[in-house]
Amino acid sequence: MSQSVQGMPYNVETRHPGWPAxxxxxxxxxxxxxxxxxxxxxxxxxxxxxxxxxxxLEKWEPSAPGLWRDRNxxxxxxxxxxxxxxxARRGQxxxxxxxxxGVLAGQITVGNVIRASLRxxxxxxxxxxxxxxxxVATAAVALVVDHVFASxxxxxxxxxxxxxxxxxxxxxxxxxxxxxxxxxxxxDVAGDWRDHLCFAITAEETxxxxxxxxxxxxxxxxx
Numbered sequence: 022m023s024q025s026v027q028g029m030p031y032n033v034e035t036r037h038p039g040w041p042a043x044x045x046x047x048x049x050x051x052x053x054x055x056x057x058x059x060x061x062x063x064x065x066x067x068x069x070x071x072x073x074x075x076x077x078l079e080k081w082e083p084s085a086p087g088l089w090r091d092r093n094x095x096x097x098x099x100x101x102x103x104x105x106x107x108x109a110r111r112g113q114x115x116x117x118x119x120x121x122x123g124v125l126a127g128q129i130t131v132g133n134v135i136r137a138s139l140r141x142x143x144x145x146x147x148x149x150x151x152x153x154x155x156x157v158a159t160a161a162v163a164l165v166v167d168h169v170f171a172s173x174x175x176x177x178x179x180x181x182x183x184x185x186x187x188x189x190x191x192x193x194x195x196x197x198x199x200x201x202x203x204x205x206x207x208x209d210v211a212g213d214w215r216d217h218l219c220f221a222i223t224a225e226e227t228x229x230x231x232x233x234x235x236x237x238x239x240x241x242x243x244x
């Protein structure tokens with residue numbers, strides 16, 4: 022059965038273009054990075070990382086009702102996974118897990134997918150504190166951006182980040198995103214309305230692809 026989602030035909034039984042997909046692997050200093058769809062069985066490792074890394078993650082993520090522990094215990098994952106899978110099946114997002122050496126190490130999501138004449142989305146990501154600085158987030162962003170331009174039919178990817186978030190800013194700059202401006206009081210993060218810098222990249226700006234750039238720069242290699 023086929024129908025149209027925002028101007029692009031797709032098969033409702035096989036989901037929208039670019040989903041599901043397994044991306045990589047790429048070897049970076051932290052290990053072998055791959056990207057795959059989120060799984061229900063990610064629950065245990067997802068919860069372990071999120072609870073352990075509260076100080077590392079909470080200050081950058083949008084505020085949400087309830088306590089951090091309640092939102093990130095093992096039993097919180099099934100409903101989040103189901104919601105992400107439902108959005109993916111409707112063509113509205115591409116939710117991925119990041120793995121390093123086969124072990125869950127974070128998430129990267131392409132969200133608010135708009136097709137028709139805009140063909141745009143945003144990308145957001147987090148990685149375990151154990152792999153920060155090891156090239157994991159940069160590799161995941163490169164894999165996913167190349168994928169959504171080549172296989173998911175998108176043209177523009179946007180990312181917003183707080184000016185104080187140095188590691189995330191470095192990931193976007195290294196990946197070739199350009200700064201477009203400042204969104205004042207853009208998101209409620211850590212209990213207050215925070216300014217965010219807006220970065221973006223379009224398909225024409227990636228050349229032979231972000232993964233190829235990383236490899237050419239000696240920052241990653243195929244395995």
